[in-house]
Amino acid sequence: MPSSPLRLLIVDDEAPARRRLREVLDDCSRELSLEVVGEADNGMEALERAQSEQPDAVLLDIRMPGMDGIEVAQHMQKLAHTPAVIFTTAYDNYACQAFEVNAVDYLMKPVRAERLAAALAKARHLNMAMLDALREAHPKARTHLSLSEKGRLKLLPVKDVLYFKAELKYVTVKTGENEFLLEESLVKLETEFGDRFLRIHRNCLVARDRIDQIGKSHGSDDGHYVRLRGHDERLPVSRRQYSQLRELLRS
Numbered sequence: 001m002p003s004s005p006l007r008l009l010i011v012d013d014e015a016p017a018r019r020r021l022r023e024v025l026d027d028c029s030r031e032l033s034l035e036v037v038g039e040a041d042n043g044m045e046a047l048e049r050a051q052s053e054q055p056d057a058v059l060l061d062i063r064m065p066g067m068d069g070i071e072v073a074q075h076m077q078k079l080a081h082t083p084a085v086i087f088t089t090a091y092d093n094y095a096c097q098a099f100e101v102n103a104v105d106y107l108m109k110p111v112r113a114e115r116l117a118a119a120l121a122k123a124r125h126l127n128m129a130m131l132d133a134l135r136e137a138h139p140k141a142r143t144h145l146s147l148s149e150k151g152r153l154k155l156l157p158v159k160d161v162l163y164f165k166a167e168l169k170y171v172t173v174k175t176g177e178n179e180f181l182l183e184e185s186l187v188k189l190e191t192e193f194g195d196r197f198l199r200i201h202r203n204c205l206v207a208r209d210r211i212d213q214i215g216k217s218h219g220s221d222d223g224h225y226v227r228l229r230g231h232d233e234r235l236p237v238s239r240r241q242y243s244q245l246r247e248l249l250r251s
Contacts, residue, residue: 005035006120011046011060012088013074020086020110021059027113031170032120042142043067044155047075050083051153057123059083059107064092073147074131084123098137102130107217141192145173145242147180155231156180158196162210162228163235164189166203174232175220200245214245 008025008036018039025034037053040046043064050058058076062069073085087099087106099106105125139148139156156173165172166186173180190197190205197205210228214237217223225234225243237245 003029005033006123007035007037007053008120009037009046009049009055009083010039011040011041011043011058011064011069013064014061015041017061017088017109021116024111024113025118028117031117032174036121043069043072043075046072047079047155049152050076051079054081055114056118057086060085060087062087062089062138066181068140070131070135070138070140071142071144073126074128074135075144075153075155076140077126077128077131078146078148080151086119088122098134102133104134122139135212141196143217145180146171146184147182159194161197161207162231163204163206164197165205171233173234174231198241198245198248200235200241202238204235206235208248211245211249214249 004014007210010021010183011019012021017157018041021092022036025036028034033187037055037196038049040049043066046058046060050159060069060072062236071089076082076085088109090109091094096108103135105122105124107115107119122249142158145161147156156175160175162174162176164186165174169183171184171189173182186205190199196208198208198211199205206226206228207230212229213227214226215225215234217225217236224237226245227234
């Protein structure tokens with residue numbers, strides 16, 4: 001048994017569920033040394049509390065409005081102090097097979113003291129491969145991208161992104177005012193956000209709802225560019241993507 005208590009963060013959008021977990025944790029404290037360092041009722045608050053309180057483990061609800069628990073866990077991988085994660089869920093047993101296959105610990109609601117104590121005793125740190133596989137089983141695009149800025153986690157709303165451009169091993173993320181570097185592949189971003197972003201070139205995805213104009217590149221017989229609303233930069237369009245882009249604008 002550790003000399004210091006296991007520091008826990010409870011995350012659930014429903015107050016009765018959080019209260020229930022505190023009661024069950026009280027029962028578990030007879031066997032394990034525990035300390036609840038905070039609660040959160042949404043994903044953004046969960047990440048703020050995790051960053052400030054640095055818990056050892058997080059009891060994390062999956063089904064939350066906006067940013068769900070899987071996305072929260074993905075962003076937590078970027079924290080300097082990465083907590084272990086135990087998901088709490090109301091999914092049925094069939095859906096939970098994805099957790100078991102990927103060695104991700106979960107608790108079915110209503111949570112029982114014996115099961116919670118067992119999960120806490122072997123609380124584990126997740127990795128991105130586990131979380132990617134879990135997201136494939138329960139597909140939902142992230143609402144935010146996680147970036148590191150001056151040693152702290154910064155969340156960037158996906159809706160603010162104008163384009164993604166691959167450059168060497170990084171992807172440049174462009175917003176109206178800033179640029180950021182992201183260590184993710186363009187292929188992965190296209191797969192996840194294909195309903196929001198359109199490929200215009202082998203190295204560039206642009207926000208569909210920000211496309212304003214297609215033009216012909218100066219001095220080129222078949223070269224074209226796209227211009228995004230509120231942004232003056234001309235982004236080259238490949239011949240392969242030009243017809244798809246033209247059809248999109250027509251519709």
